[in-house]
Amino acid sequence: MAEILTPEEIIKQGEPVFVKTKLMTDNTLSYCPGCGHGVAHRITMEVLEEMGIGDQTIGVAPVGCSVLAYEFMNIDMQQAAHGRAPAVATGIKRLFPEKYVFTYQGDGDLAAIGTAETIHACNRGENIVIIFVNNGIYGMTGGQMAPTTLEGMVSSTSPHGRDVEMMGSPIKMTEMVATLPGVCFATRQAVHKPGLVRKAKKAIRKAFENQKDKKGTSIVEIVSNCNSGWKMTPVDSNIWLEENMLPVFPLGDIKG
Amino acid sequence: MEEVRLMKGNEAIAEAAIRAGVDGYFGYPITPQSEIIEYLMLEQPHLRTGMQVLQAESEVAAINMVYGAAGCGKKAMTSSSSPGISLKLEGISYIAASELPCLIVNVQRGGPGLGTIQPSQADYFQAVKGGGHGDYRLLVLAPASVQEMADFVDLSFELAFKYRTPVMILSDGVIGQMMEKVVLPPQKERLSNEELIKKYGSWATTGKPASRERNIITSLELKSERQEAHNHKLQAKYKEISENEVRFEKLNCDDAEYLIVAYGSSARISQKAMQIGREKGIKVGVLRPITLWPFPSDEINKLADQVKGILTVEMSAGQMVEDVRLAVNGKIKVEYFGRYGGMIPSPNEVIEALEQKLIGG
Amino acid sequence: MAKVKGAIVVDTERCKGCNLCVVACPTNVIELNEEVNIKGFNYAYPKFHDACTGCTNCATVCPDMVITVYRFKPAKA
Structure with missing residues (x-):
């Protein structure tokens, strides 16, 4: 029987099995406690690090909570006007086809104001990766209704719950x-449970491999929480996400 | 050997873009400038120079494609006409704020609203006063011939990269559609990626090597002190441009008693009006601003000490006249004459207006 | 067979006390401290550290990347 090591001895003698990727900066994330953005950022950067393409990648940040993504992702990045990230990414990729290009967008950015840019970049099969974080709300501006807000869901601009008769149903962009x-x-x-995070990372890896193989547009939607906007604790918001978001936005591959 | 061709103004811009070594054109059809993208699509510049041409889903998308490409240090441009430029203004503000070099061509048509497809110069305010949000400036060049449509493309990119600022060619439907002889510029090589990184790698997003910090293209600054400092930096740049890049042409100004200030196609009409006036014995000269911003205010101010009155001729309801009045600062009478909504003034109308407003009045 | 042992290091000053790691830990190692960090958050800490298996679940769900995980596999006796 091996001797029992103290945690301090394990830290000293053991293998580090989870260390923050160097492709994330040391800046403190501006996101609320428990927000899924942090994990979505991290696994995207982990994929770039594992593929060894961080120095060949140009990211495009949106307007929304992740507008400051370039403060956290330690790669060259551009910040796009609201909704225009797929157009900006098109401009980059068309003139720098040998670089890896991705957009990181929220639901308001991608599915409301940027619908045309999203659809047409996808229709042209721009060889880019779109990371689409869907939390059913406008987080940055203070919890207004998003195109993906669920039926009956309360937000600051649907205080009596989203009325689909008046506002339509949540858009399933993916x-x-x-x-x-x-x-x-x-x-x-989704990224609210360890197993789901690992799956999401595999999906992002596949998306970047697709870009490497020049296959066209890959879109990875991540259903995430917005505990501040939903007015819940982080843990409760993840339970609410499972019970309410996932039936409308079921997980899994839709194509490819 | 010189290469001379008979071309439309719009075609001249397109051909000059290929020859200027432009990396990418992103556009959307709108009359009266669609020949630019049509020419490029037919010409297939990717086979000649590697230049990429893309028809975007909207003017909004096109200007944002330019943003992305320019953010990589690439030579990128777009073109449109008045209503389309209105759509691009958000992106133009972002481009100016992020200090990205690029070219925007506006072949103006009559407005407001959907207006008319006929020529106009009613986007002067939009071009020189900002148009989009925030304190920014466009360096604005106003061609008056098909030759200048061709020549100003390369000039625009030289200025855009020199100052890291967006440049606009403010043309109109007359110059865009008419055909003239044009001496085409020689072919410039496009930069290789290695050359590009060497020249612009300090700021452009080209992929972050271990040897430098990451490059970020953004116009966001949440701390007001820093946003003000960024504005100071932009204003200092605009001051430098104002001091160094004013361009204009003077015709018969040496002995002039009256001055017409006009740009673009209005300048051509005014030149003819000047001849008619001279034949009548009116000593009239023409000052043609080539840069609308920076505006040749100092030169106009100097001429105001010499002439008795100034007439601006514009295909608008009177926009540039405000800048001429500012330049003259009340020293002499400054009047405006124009036709608009797609109407073009005749030389006789111009000289009659000058006689009525400045001599008779 | 020797049991794999783990240990974690929490960057307590950057922790936002979201509690997600506490929920994700299969062996209930982590709890939120009653003390607060400089930002005023009740930060996570390995209260029952000996139970850690180094599974990395806590770090995997941590949005702020404040957890580093170590693992030690003793040589077979």
Whole structure:
């Protein structure tokens, strides 16, 4: 029987099995406690690090909570006007086809104001990766209704709950763009549980491998929480996400 | 050997773009400038120089494609006409704020609203006063011939990269559509990626090597002190441009008693009006601003000591006249004459207006 | 067979006390401290550290990347 080591001895003698990727900066994330953005950022950067392409990648940050993504991702980045990230990424990729290009967008950015840019970049099969974080709300501006807000869900601009008669139903953008021939991979993931994080990371890896193989547009939707906007604790928001978001936005590959 | 061709102004811009070594054109059809993208699509510049041409889903997307490409240090441009430029203004503000070099061509048509597809110069305010949000400036060049449509493309990129600022060619439907002889510029090589990184790697997003910090293209600054400092930096740059890049042409100004200030196609009409006036015995000269911003205010101010009155001729309801009045600062009478909504003034109308407003009045 | 042992290091000053690691830990190692860090958050700490297996679940769900995980596999006797 081996001797029992103290935690201090394990830290000293053991293998570090989880260390923050160097492709994340040391800046403190501006996100609320428990927000899924941090994990989505991290696994995206881990994929770039594991593929060894951090120095060949240009990221595009949106307007929304992740507007400051370039403060946290330690790669060259551009910040796009609200909704225009897929157009900005198109401009980069068309003139720098040998670089890896991705957008990181929220639901308001991608599915409301940027719908045209999203659909047409996908339809042209731009050889880019779109990371789409869907938390059903406008987080940055203080919890207003998003195109993905659930039926009956309360937000600051749907204080009596989203009325689909008046406001329509939550848009399923990933399913919509999956119908386009230019899209080679469309999947919906989540990052609120360890196993789901690992799956989401695999999906992001596949998306960047697709770009490497010049297959077209890959979109990875990540259903995430917005505990501040939903007015819940982080743990409760993840339970609410499972019970309410996932039935409407079911996880899994939609195409490819 | 010189290469001379008979071309439309719009075609001249397109051909000059290929020859200027432009890396990418992103556009959207709108009359009266669609020949630019049509020419490029037909010409297939990717086979000649590697230049990429893309028809975007909207003017909004096109200007943001330019943003992305320019953020990589690439030579990128877009073109449109008045309503389309309105759509691009958000992106133009971002480009100016992020200090990205690029070219925007506006072949103006009559407005407001959907207006008319006929020529106009009613986007002067939009071009020189900002148009989009925030304190920014565009360096604005106003061609008056098909030759200048061709020549100003390379000049625009030289200035855009020199100052890391967006440049606009403010043309109009007359110059865009008319055909003239044009001496085409020689072919410039496009930069290789290695050359690009060497020249612009200090700021452009080209992929972060271990040897430098990451490059970020952004116009966001949440700390007001820093946002003010960024504005100071922009204003210092605009001051430098104002001091160094004013361009204009003077015709018969030496003995002039009256001055017409006009740009673009209005300057051509005014030149003819000047001849008619001279034949009538009116000593009239023309000052043609080539840069609308920076505006040749000092030169106009100097001429105000010499002439008795100034007439601006514009295909607008009177926009540039405000800048001429500011330049003259009340020293002499400054009047405006124009036709608009797609109407073009005749030389006779111009000289009659000058006689009525400045001599008779 | 020797049991794999783990240990974690929490960057307590950067922890936002979201509690997600506490929920994710299969062996209930982590709790939120009653003390607060400089930002005023009740930060996570390995209260029952000996139970740690080094599974990395806590670090995997941590949005702020404040947890580093170590693992030690003793040589077979």
